[in-house]
Amino acid sequence: MPHSPRHEHPPPPPGILAEVHAFLRGLGAPSYRYQQLVTAFQRGAQSFDEVRDLPGDLRQLLVSRFGLTVLPLEIESVRTGAQVEKVLFRTRSGARVETVLSRYRAGWSSVCVSTQAGCGLACSFCATGALGLERNLSVDEICAQVVHRRWSSEPGGAPKSVAFMGMGEALANPNVLTALSVLTAKDHGGLSPRRITVSTVGLAPALATLTETHPQVTLTLSVHSPFPEQRAQLIPLERRFPLEENLAILDRHVRRARRKTYLAYLLIEGVNDSEDHLEALAKLVHQRSRPELFHVSVIRYNAAFGADPSFRAPASSKVDDFVARLHRLGIGATRRQQFGADIDAACGQLRAESMGRLRQRGPSGDPH
Numbered sequence: 160m161p162h163s164p165r166h167e168h169p170p171p172p173p174g175i176l177a178e179v180h181a182f183l184r185g186l187g188a189p190s191y192r193y194q195q196l197v198t199a200f201q202r203g204a205q206s207f208d209e210v211r212d213l214p215g216d217l218r219q220l221l222v223s224r225f226g227l228t229v230l231p232l233e234i235e236s237v238r239t240g241a242q243v244e245k246v247l248f249r250t251r252s253g254a255r256v257e258t259v260l261s262r263y264r265a266g267w268s269s270v271c272v273s274t275q276a277g278c279g280l281a282c283s284f285c286a287t288g289a290l291g292l293e294r295n296l297s298v299d300e301i302c303a304q305v306v307h308r309r310w311s312s313e314p315g316g317a318p319k320s321v322a323f324m325g326m327g328e329a330l331a332n333p334n335v336l337t338a339l340s341v342l343t344a345k346d347h348g349g350l351s352p353r354r355i356t357v358s359t360v361g362l363a364p365a366l367a368t369l370t371e372t373h374p375q376v377t378l379t380l381s382v383h384s385p386f387p388e389q390r391a392q393l394i395p396l397e398r399r400f401p402l403e404e405n406l407a408i409l410d411r412h413v414r415r416a417r418r419k420t421y422l423a424y425l426l427i428e429g430v431n432d433s434e435d436h437l438e439a440l441a442k443l444v445h446q447r448s449r450p451e452l453f454h455v456s457v458i459r460y461n462a463a464f465g466a467d468p469s470f471r472a473p474a475s476s477k478v479d480d481f482v483a484r485l486h487r488l489g490i491g492a493t494r495r496q497q498f499g500a501d502i503d504a505a506c507g508q509l510r511a512e513s514m515g516r517l518r519q520r521g522p523s524g525d526p527h
């Protein structure tokens with residue numbers, strides 16, 4: 160008798176899990192074996208041998224077909240600071256990517272994942288941009304950063320929230336959309352889309368697609384300057400997809416999805432911290448379709464590898480003051496909590512150091 164569609168699991172995501180699924184089917188294994196495997200990897204298993212729910216002969220067959228593990232990342236180096244851990248992973252192809260785990264006092268953790276090895280968008284304030292693009296990460300490489308044993312076998316389990324704010328422009332990599340589906344699918348990542356944040360410097364066509372396909376995911380658009388000419392110097396992509404085009408997409412999105420959306424503002428001493436900048440930024444928000452659904456997230460710049468050497472970090476009190484003045488202008492704003500200044504937790508730095516290509520100048524903020 161055919162199974163009712165209600166009892167069918169959704170198809171596995173493209174990538175290595177699809178291959179494992181097909182292999183198990185080819186062997187005639189019952190479909191729950193695949194789910195046992197996925198559950199074990201979610202709980203921190205790294206190799207087929209550790210998936211004790213599977214019969215020994217099946218584990219053997221999987222090892223002989225795929226090797227000991229399907230997880231495509233090996234740890235190359237780790238830097239640990241108060242509440243934060245930064246890991247440099249090496250992929251099977253030898254690419255190096257960084258992942259940052261932040262542990263919150265409330266007992267849960269959040270992981271910031273990379274989506275590309277390097278980045279081709281050359282933002283002038285960013286360590287990763289200075290490296291150039293090596294390649295897009297695969298779905299497996301993105302998801303493996305979330306479920307890696309390093310954190311998924313901790314008492315609290317795998318991270319409860321994920322930020323696509325690491326190395327690379329997330330929306331420049333089409334695999335990110337599939338990774339979002341995997342991470343939010345009940346049978347795979349099981350994460351609430353509301354606990355996932357995707358950050359972009361404004362790749363408008365891909366942003367529009369994302370708002371259609373994953374409307375509940377939290378979005379952060381990097382603004383960094385309300386003035387087009389200056390923004391183009393900071394974010395060259397402004398010349399192809401102006402801020403206004405991206406904001407128009409977000410206007411439609413917040414009306415439909417009724418989700419709060421974030422505008423990131425990287426505060427750089429003497430560059431974008433003037434009264435004119437503040438007022439123009441506030442005006443930009445007031446002009447939105449639903450201004451109350453836009454929230455400005457102010458980030459303190461820190462000198463980074465490869466960034467414009469003339470850029471300086473503002474005093475911490477200036478960042479607080481900028482936020483307070485936005486409040487006085489009626490704008491929802493907070494200062495982004497930045498863990499890890501003690502370990503250079505900005506994405507791109509550990510890799511840059513490992514390559515020895517760029518000279519260290521000090522700790523950096525998150526480039527997005």
Ligand code: SF4
Nearest residue numbers: 278282285288327328
């Ligand atoms: S800020 Fe983001 S988009 Fe810009 S160069 Fe850095 S990684 Fe790429």
